[in-house]
Amino acid sequence: MTNSDDETLAPSLEIRRCRQCENKEMTSTTRKLSGFNTESIFICPDCGHEVTLSSAGSGGVYLASAIIVTGVIAFIMWVGKGFSKTELIVLAVLFTLFSSPMLIDAIRRWRYPITGVREPSEQEKATFFSGPSDPIQKGISWMDGFGFVKGFFGLFIFIALWFLFWGTIGFVKDTFF
Numbered sequence: 220m221t222n223s224d225d226e227t228l229a230p231s232l233e234i235r236r237c238r239q240c241e242n243k244e245m246t247s248t249t250r251k252l253s254g255f256n257t258e259s260i261f262i263c264p265d266c267g268h269e270v271t272l273s274s275a276g277s278g279g280v281y282l283a284s285a286i287i288v289t290g291v292i293a294f295i296m297w298v299g300k301g302f303s304k305t306e307l308i309v310l311a312v313l314f315t316l317f318s319s320p321m322l323i324d325a326i327r328r329w330r331y332p333i334t335g336v337r338e339p340s341e342q343e344k345a346t347f348f349s350g351p352s353d354p355i356q357k358g359i360s361w362m363d364g365f366g367f368v369k370g371f372f373g374l375f376i377f378i379a380l381w382f383l384f385w386g387t388i389g390f391v392k393d394t395f396f
């Protein structure tokens with residue numbers, strides 16, 4: 220695919236409340252790829268207020284990744300010698316750097332509460348059916364479907380299952396072969 224950049228993603232079907240005028244009918248008709256996330260532009264039909272919100276599903280996955288990355292760095296630093304005060308500060312700063320973009324996104328979404336879900340139009344249904352053809356976009360849209368909490372805990376469960384899987388293989392090998 221050469222035109223994957225302008226490929227349309229299925230728009231968000233969320234309906235949100237406008238911060239400016241309290242109108243409860245803010246909808247989005249465009250969703251675009253932004254880095255490793257998707258962004259939906261919500262427009263208020265009443266006052267025209269416009270806001271760009273990133274998707275919650277990927278946000279949850281990335282926040283979980285930030286915790287895991289910081290955890291691994293902390294473990295490597297801790298092994299053998301424990302932490303000094305400076306190292307703890309470095310870790311706190313690292314974690315803030317990793318996690319703050321996701322937290323800022325989450326706060327922005329919370330400021331526009333979801334009031335409902337709309338029906339997709341015929342044209343949008345076609346987009347949902349075909350979906351993006353690019354594998355990275357596919358993966359990102361797939362994560363979007365989870366929502367923040369499921370995305371967040373999903374990654375931990377995935378990693379736990381991964382370790383369990385390899386742990387079991389190791390155990391079987393050691394015991395029977």
Ligand SMILES: [Zn+2]
Nearest residue numbers: 237240263266
């Ligand atoms: Zn408004």
